[in-house]
Amino acid sequence: MESGFESVYPFATENVLEYFATLNLKDQSVLTVGSSLDQLFNALVYGAKKVSVFDINPYVKEYFEIKKQILLHSKRKNFVKKILELQNQNFSFSKDIPSEKKIYESNIYLSTDAHYEKLQECIQTVPIDFIVGDIFAPNLLESYDRIIFSNILQYLDYFFPDKKIDVFQKVKILVTEWNKFLNKNGILQLLYLYSYGYQDLFKENHPICCYNLKKIVEVLQPIKLDIEWIDGFYEKKDAIVTYTKKL
Numbered sequence: 389m390e391s392g393f394e395s396v397y398p399f400a401t402e403n404v405l406e407y408f409a410t411l412n413l414k415d416q417s418v419l420t421v422g423s424s425l426d427q428l429f430n431a432l433v434y435g436a437k438k439v440s441v442f443d444i445n446p447y448v449k450e451y452f453e454i455k456k457q458i459l460l461h462s463k464r465k466n467f468v469k470k471i472l473e474l475q476n477q478n479f480s481f482s483k484d485i486p487s488e489k490k491i492y493e494s495n496i497y498l499s500t501d502a503h504y505e506k507l508q509e510c511i512q513t514v515p516i517d518f519i520v521g522d523i524f525a526p527n528l529l530e531s532y533d534r535i536i537f538s539n540i541l542q543y544l545d546y547f548f549p550d551k552k553i554d555v556f557q558k559v560k561i562l563v564t565e566w567n568k569f570l571n572k573n574g575i576l577q578l579l580y581l582y583s584y585g586y587q588d589l590f591k592e593n594h595p596i597c598c599y600n601l602k603k604i605v606e607v608l609q610p611i612k613l614d615i616e617w618i619d620g621f622y623e624k625k626d627a628i629v630t631y632t633k634k635l
Contacts, residue, residue, distance in 0.1 A: 395482045396451045398471050400426035402539065402580055405496045406618040407628045408434050411575055416533035419569070421523065421540055422448035425455055426495050431536070432510040433497045440532070442519045447479040449518045456511055464504040468492065486621075494621065524548075524562060531569045539580040541598040555597045556607045563608060563631065570633045578613065579604075579629035583620055588627075601629065 404426050414435030420427040422443030431439050441448065458470050468488050474481070492498045497507040521527060523540060524547055541562075544555050563578065570576055579598050581588075594600050605613055614632065617625045 395480045396445060396447055397424035398474075398481045398485055399468070399491045400424045400494065400538075401484055401486060401621060402582075403494050403618055403621045403626060404430045405494050405499065407577070407580070407616075407626075408496070408536075410616055410618070410628060411534055411536070411577060411630075413534060417571075418534045418536065419528070419532040420534075420536040421538050422452075422518070423538060425452050426497075427536055427538060428452070428516065429459075429497045429507055429511075430495055431534075432514055433503050433507050436514065436534075438515045440517050440519055440530075442521060442523055442526070442528075444520065444522050446520055449520075450476075450478060452518070459511065460508055464498060464501055467498065467504075490621070526565065526569065528569050531571050531574075533571050533574045534577070535566060535570055535574070536577045537566075537579075538577075539582070541579055542596055544597055556600075556603055559597070559604055560607050563611065567631075567633060572633060572635070574633045576631045576633070577628060578631055579627070581627040581629065583622060583624045584617075584627040585625055586617075589615075 400423065408430045413431055415437050417438045418431050418436040419440045419442055420431060422428070422441045422445060425441070425448070428439055428441055441452070454474065454476070455471065459467065462470055468491050472485070486494070497503050519528070523537065541559065544558065548555060548558055566576055581599060584599065588599070589601055592600055592602060598604065611631060614630050616628050618628060620626045
């Protein structure tokens with residue numbers, strides 16, 4: 389596990405532009421994973437009033453400072469190239485790097501000069517804080533209107549390899565815990581499912597537990613989940629699964 393935290397993602401490997409548009413982030417307080425920091429950057433452009441970045445990787449904050457300075461001193465068309473040319477003695481980049489074309493297509497802050505300039509302004513004015521910790525054992529001091537976990541549950545088996553642990557029950561425990569930090573009418577983005585079509589809703593026994601959505605829905609009852617399909621990052625359609633807190 390420790391070796392997995394010696395690298396950072398230079399850019400997101402999901403269609404952040406489209407699925408963040410579904411979350412209605414304007415004037416909302418947001419908790420999101422750090423990862424490539426694209427989740428943070430897109431949230432700012434979509435109008436978040438405050439963003440907390442939660443990640444177990446201690447290098448995310450350092451990468452933020454580097455990426456922020458390049459953002460503030462580069463034109464949009466040169467931004468991706470400058471990031472990918474980075475070399476740092478403390479961390480390396482993950483080998484999972486999308487094409488430049490895909491990076492520009494998948495992030496609203498890179499889609500136009502106007503959005504890029506909006507991010508340059510927001511990143512200096514909107515409150516941003518960083519929390520280093522384990523999202524599977526959160527120790528948060530406040531609640532949020534939006535909690536965005538990207539595809540973090542895809543790694544549930546990695547974090548809990550003990551075969552005696554029922555990972556589906558673990559999902560229920562985690563959702564119950566995360567719900568404590570969600571404001572009324574708040575939205576928890578629980579799953580990002582790659583290449584996941586309507587027909588996949590009825591499949592079972594996928595090797596990655598979070599893709600067995602039928603089983604997760606059963607385990608979480610009476611909690612209700614919503615699903616929405618977006619253009620796929622790699623192919624076909626991707627799916628976003630969310631929970632909205634009504635009480």
